Amino acid sequence: MLTLAFIRENKDAILKGLAIRNFANAEKTIDKVIEKDILRRSTQAELDETLAESNKLSKEIGKLFKSGEVQKANLIKEKTGQLKERSKDLTEKLSIHESELNELLYLIPNIPNPLVPKGNSEEDNETIFEEGDIPKLHDGALPHWELAKKYDIIDFELGNKITGAGFPVYKGKGAKLQRALIAYFLDKNSEAGYNEVQVPLLINEASGIGTGQLPDKEGQMYHCGIDNLYLIPTAEIPVTNFYRDVLLKESDFPICNTAYTPCFRREAGSYGAHVRGLNRLHQFDKVEIVRIEHPDRSYEALDSMVDHVKGILQELKLPYRILRLCGGDLGFTSALTYDFELFSTAQDRWLEISSVSNFETFQANRLKLRFKNAAGKSQLAHTLNGSSLALPRVLAGLLENYQTEDGINIPEVLQKYTGFDMID
RNA sequence: GGAGAGGUGGCCGAGUGGCUUAAGGCGCACGCUUGGAAAGCGUGUUUAUGAGAAAUCGUAACGGGGGUUCGAAUCCCUUUCUCUCCGCCA
Numbered sequence: 001m002l003t004l005a006f007i008r009e010n011k012d013a014i015l016k017g018l019a020i021r022n023f024a025n026a027e028k029t030i031d032k033v034i035e036k037d038i039l040r041r042s043t044q045a046e047l048d049e050t051l052a053e054s055n056k057l058s059k060e061i062g063k064l065f066k067s068g069e070v071q072k073a074n075l076i077k078e079k080t081g082q083l084k085e086r087s088k089d090l091t092e093k094l095s096i097h098e099s100e101l102n103e104l105l106y107l108i109p110n111i112p113n114p115l116v117p118k119g120n121s122e123e124d125n126e127t128i129f130e131e132g133d134i135p136k137l138h139d140g141a142l143p144h145w146e147l148a149k150k151y152d153i154i155d156f157e158l159g160n161k162i163t164g165a166g167f168p169v170y171k172g173k174g175a176k177l178q179r180a181l182i183a184y185f186l187d188k189n190s191e192a193g194y195n196e197v198q199v200p201l202l203i204n205e206a207s208g209i210g211t212g213q214l215p216d217k218e219g220q221m222y223h224c225g226i227d228n229l230y231l232i233p234t235a236e237i238p239v240t241n242f243y244r245d246v247l248l249k250e251s252d253f254p255i256c257n258t259a260y261t262p263c264f265r266r267e268a269g270s271y272g273a274h275v276r277g278l279n280r281l282h283q284f285d286k287v288e289i290v291r292i293e294h295p296d297r298s299y300e301a302l303d304s305m306v307d308h309v310k311g312i313l314q315e316l317k318l319p320y321r322i323l324r325l326c327g328g329d330l331g332f333t334s335a336l337t338y339d340f341e342l343f344s345t346a347q348d349r350w351l352e353i354s355s356v357s358n359f360e361t362f363q364a365n366r367l368k369l370r371f372k373n374a375a376g377k378s379q380l381a382h383t384l385n386g387s388s389l390a391l392p393r394v395l396a397g398l399l400e401n402y403q404t405e406d407g408i409n410i411p412e413v414l415q416k417y418t419g420f421d422m423i424d
Numbered sequence: 425g426g427a428g429a430g431g432u433g434g435c436c437g438a439g440u441g442g443c444u445u446a447a448g449g450c451g452c453a454c455g456c457u458u459g460g461a462a463a464g465c466g467u468g469u470u471u472a473u474g475a476g477a478a479a480u481c482g483u484a485a486c487g488g489g490g491g492u493u494c495g496a497a498u499c500c501c502u503u504u505c506u507c508u509c510c511g512c513c514a
Binding site for chain 2: 002041047049051055058059062063066080083110378
């Protein structure tokens with residue numbers, strides 16, 4: 001959510017930013033916000049005056065009662081009746097203005113960083129880096145879902161039986177490889193200075209609102225109705241919400257956390273060839289990195305997160321590329337996002353395996369995540385997060401790219417975690 | 425699931441209708457004192473929002489929401505969370 005002060009002072013810059021996102025009716029919406037804000041503030045001022053008046057009278061009444069001048073007190077009492085009605089009326093108006101204003105603010109996405117290219121869809125994303133050799137596979141090389149069956153390491157049917165589509169069962173060396181990847185990612189993140197945390201997989205409403213999944217994206221989360229809790233679609237929610245309603249000191253920066261969690265996504269309405277096998281699941285594992293930064297240093301932090309993820313893919317020797325997302329593809333809350341895509345040789349297509357973003361103050365505003373700056377004033381912090389990495393598609397790419405006629409090789413860096421060097 | 429006790433500022437903790445945005449203590453900051461340090465003494469120390477160049481002033485906030493009252497941290501209703509005991513349980 002953008003701050004009102006920012007909207008008031010930067011209308012032109014906002015309109016330019018929204019144009020890059022192809023946001024329709026930008027000027028109308030912003031004008032409405034400004035208009036509502038003026039209305040809200042004048043109502044507020046009027047209400048404050050009324051309350052000030054009635055506070056003053058109340059104090060007088062108190063004094064008069066004490067000195068026994070009951071009649072005088074009763075006279076003043078009558079006056080306060082009117083004030084009370086007026087303040088009730090104004091309070092109602094104010095809360096209507098406020099909620100209408102909030103509804104408008106919820107519609108406005110984050111303003112893109114100047115680096116974000118114009119564009120409508122994923123076709124317009126900018127490839128800024130590409131690395132790693134695409135292996136030449138032997139004849140008869142298989143997509144990962146066939147490999148999974150052939151070596152009996154992932155059982156989609158069994159998952160269907162016990163839960164439904166999108167909930168695979170990992171077996172034997174498949175399960176061990178998953179565990180190895182998680183341990184390896186966490187170790188890499190710890191080495192890079194991220195503090196490992198283990199978090200709840202269920203979140204309450206306040207947390208969902210804090211990071212922006214609620215109120216309008218509840219359809220994408222699994223909901224436990226009896227207790228009104230949601231299964232997390234990403235560790236970003238619990239970890240970022242550590243800092244909800246928190247006032248930090250400048251010396252607390254940088255804050256770097258990493259968490260492994262399963263993630264649950266309803267993904268309603270996505271079917272077809274592109275969701276086969278591990279490509280899109282309802283439950284998957286992910287290791288996440290989350291940072292809270294001083295606004296002056298958040299873009300440095302974003303670059304270092306990108307470098308960090310790069311390092312992992314280099315060690316795994318997987319072919320990947322980095323995209324800078326265009327305005328049309330950029331997430332609602334993000335100011336700048338880099339996507340990592342892994343080339344899946346047997347499917348002959350790129351798979352998204354990580355998304356690293358700077359949200360600037362957009363999340364912090366809703367979270368009320370602030371710090372005391374050098375001048376002693378409280379100021380919104382910047383939040384960033386990224387995956388390092390999402391497991392299923394890394395696993396898919398690994399199985400496909402490392403397959404040989406004799407079996408699937410395990411990347412060297414993983415072998416000490418798996419305890420074996422080949423799936424056969 | 426049953427019974428009970430509680431949620432007050434960065435922390436501890438007082439406070440059952442007006443003198444309480446909140447005593448006292450701890451912590452923190454600055455100053456005095458000192459050869460230096462400790463101790464001691466003094467001053468200051470919540471957030472949000474509106475007005476103002478600023479000093480400052482108004483308003484709101486004692487878990488959340490609602491009510492009673494001229495006036496609520498204090499009384500009533502409701503909700504949520506925490507703790508203790510019992511039950512169940514990896």
